[in-house]
Amino acid sequence: MSEITQSETNKFREAFLANPTQRVGQRSVWKNGINNSAQNQSTFVENTPTFSIDLNTGKVADQKKSGRCWMFAALNTMRHKLSSDFNLANFELSQNYTFFWDKYEKANYFYENILATADLDRTSREVAFLLQTPQQDGGQWDMMVSIFDKYGLVPKSAMPETASSSDSTQLNEYLNKLLRKHAYILRTLVADHATASEIETKRQDLLQEVYNVLAMALGIPPETFDFEYRDENNNFLQETDLTPQSFFKKYIDIDFNDYISVINAPTADKPFMHTYSVDMLGNVVNGKPVQYLNLEMADLKDLALKQLQAGESVWFGSDVGQSSIRDKGIMALDAYDVNELFYVDFDTTKAQRLDYGESMMTHAMVLTGVDLVNDQPTKWKVENSWGDKVGTNGFFVMSDAWMDEFTYQIVVRKDLLTDAQKAALETEPIKLAPWDPMGALA
Template structure:
């Protein structure tokens, strides 16, 4: 191995000090920071928030200090439909309600995976993967579908936000402590030859404790509730004694089995027009399998445009922190000129970033509009869930080139797919490793 010598470092220092441009940049960056010094105003002038296709939505929601973007994005797609159908001015579905059931189900999913790997050493990569983060706030589209299909949804008035849903760090910290401790016991029960009945009895007691922990922290999910509201004409409506499932069927009414996840992962190990799933990725045991169809980016964007053209918004997953300005809400490859600032080329291809840990899906939002020029998309309107103080009252703009590089997943209706694409999606999926970047949770 070759070490760094003092002479080498002295040479580097001399070269730096002799370069007036670099010392001038040093003064600016030390005082203002990297991104503030590299921000490019041109990105804002070329991504004006005006779109030829713009689906009507209400105000943006706010996930606050939690990682529930995937839930907010899914619930927002339902909210858009309800606002228009029932002539509502403002309305939200309860994020806390689905948060409760997701945590509950993730605990059981973790226990079952611990039992399934109990014959492996703690040093096994799969066991280490499970124990590193037993559960977290993030998730995938098919995981939230499993929650909706099993537990339904409720209005936010039926189960409002709690301190621990809006700021989930403490809840996650102590829930993961419990799950890791329970993993010790479950593995010991298997190691000492306990019967499956004895193991399941122990697991049931653990789940009771999980339920108690969540109920104390988040509140008790309602079994029935009344739904009352005034529409835009100020007419009063009330529907009494609804269950969460009946409310979903009557007021949301979206057949979730008609929607599929489309990804763009241009890596050598994932040929296009092939379906994929990820081992040990899920939340509801017996729920919907996480499944994707991988397509090229041109096809990917055409499917998103087709759904927007029909007046329906699109759930999507991306790497939101790449080349994006939080305050002005611009997601563009030229948002920052960091290459010029440091005279270093940071550029990698999308496949290289995925393969080498530089990028993956970190956040889910909703596409609510797109600008079409000469038949091609040029920029996209994005509904975020960070409140109204960022972007344009909470809405962001993504350039088409940014979408190409940093968007990984959309959810669209099956009827928008070709027969060939539907056949490919329905085929037996290739199973990816648990740590594959396509298993990232938004």
């Protein structure tokens, strides 16, 4: 083992003090912090919010203090279609409605995984993984589809936000506390050789507790509701006694089987032109399985561009915190020059970042535009869900180079795939471990 010696430390100190540029940088970092000192002003010039293809999507939504970005992004793509088809302005679907059912279903999915691993030691990696975060706000596109398919949708007026949907910290704290206790109860039943009937009865008792907590915190989802609105021409329309399913059928009417999740994971363990799933990842038992097609980045961007050119926005997942200026709404590789500031090379490849835990998908947003120069994308317009006080009225600019490095997933129509990609889509999915970075929840 190599111990740090005092002579080594003295040498490092002298080398630092001998470099006047580093001393200047030190004074800046002391006063302004790292990112403010490293911020590259030219990135604002190179990433102006103007685009050759720019879909009209209305005002951005605000997920507030919750981790529902994947849900907001999915609902925003639905909202874009509904607003266009029915001439609505600043309309929103209920994020609280889908939030309730997602957490309800995630509790039951957690029970299934706890029972499936009940013969493993509590300290096994699988059980430890489940207990670390029994449920959370985040999710994946296919998990959202499972909620749409089973529960439909309602307008925001039918199930508005509550304190716990807008700030989910305490709700998650108590739900996870409850689910860990439920895990102990279920594992104990299995260890004591309870019958399947006894375990099922207890599962229903436990799920009732979860429902009670959610009903108190989020409200009870409506079974029927009335829908009243004025369109952009000030025409008043009214529908009565709708169900979430009938509302979805009339106002959305999308066949989610027509869409596929495409990822870019350039790691050695994930060959391109193949499909992947993730063990223990989901929310609705027997719902739509999470599945991806792994493609080269150029192919992923080409599919995103085709969907935008067809007039349809694109759900996508990325590592939004990397090289991102939040208040200005810019995601660009040169946003901060920390290599020059610290005289240290921080650069790694996309594959290295995935393999070594430096990056994964953390946030879902929507592509609503792109700027083309000589038919090649230079920057992309991004609809975020952080309200209109950041970026340009809530919209961000993502440089094409940033997209290459930190975008991991898009959702596109299957009919945009090439014949070879459609054939690859039919391959038997390789199941990834629960902790694989492609199992990250936005």
